[in-house]
Amino acid sequence: MAICVTLNGSPREFPAPLTFVELLDELDLAGKRIAVERNGEIVPRSRFPEARLMDGDRIEVVVAVGGG
């Protein structure tokens, strides 16, 4: 079953409900220092292997950048 999520503000479709590990692989972000939020709640890294994205999720993936 295909799902549609909002990823960092843009719509994105996936053919099936994937885990966060699979999502990060898909985005070339595996192993990067990032943090993930789903519908306003933190998704702890420890839950990446089993937690799955659901249709309609609003996902934020953030990183540290230069700033003051």
Add this chain to the structure above:
Amino acid sequence: MAADKLLIAGKAYDSRLLVGTGKYRDFDETRRAIEASGAQIVTVAIRRTNIGQNAGEPSLLDVLPPSRFTILPNTAGCYNAADAVRTLRLARELLDGHSLVKLEVLGDAQSLYPNMPETLAAAKTLVAEGFQVMAYCSDDPILAKELEELGCVAVMPLASLIGSGMGIVNPWNLQIIIDRVKVPVLVDAGIGTASDAAVAMELGCDGVLMNTAIAKARDPVMMAHAMKLAVEAGREAYRAGRMAKKPYEASPSSPESGLIQKSA
């Protein structure tokens, strides 16, 4: 000289200069400037990743590894307490549970002046959630004291507007804050050049946080080193205790006796 360390949330730092990581040409310049500054605490912003772009490129935390620097995530760009809290929860997850953070809640995009009601509200929530909050704030002594009473580990009044380089526009307010607040007081924002940093330290500030003054100097690496020296010089001058000002009375530095023209 006796050890003179900056103590924040129970941790001691040798450097009293904290630096931002924005506005540099590239990561190499960022790294070289921060090395030259001697800073141990560096602040970073939290932003969305560019999905599908820059894969494989180094990230800021590869250049400034958390094993070497105390990374201070900030809430730059947040205009209300809820966004600031949300940003710092993400930052804590990003940094493996690290809880020392810089709270800044802005009032408007023109002045970037802090919105103090929202800053106070966010500080209250963050302290309750176990964050160690260093709060960017106005130079109002009453509000600075309130942040301390809420449990902030440091208060960081602005010297002047963020990125303005105007130096310390109200040293008198800053002095009142330094005299009344017990947690470390760091000037954050508005430093333009080395003398501004030295003046802040001579007033008795515990530290200085800056970004633009270094990043937008003609030679950022040299300016970073100048700032290191200025903060150290200002701190030593403060500890040494300056001479009294005597506006209407000169006092010669050389002996008044034994002058050759007074042979009588």
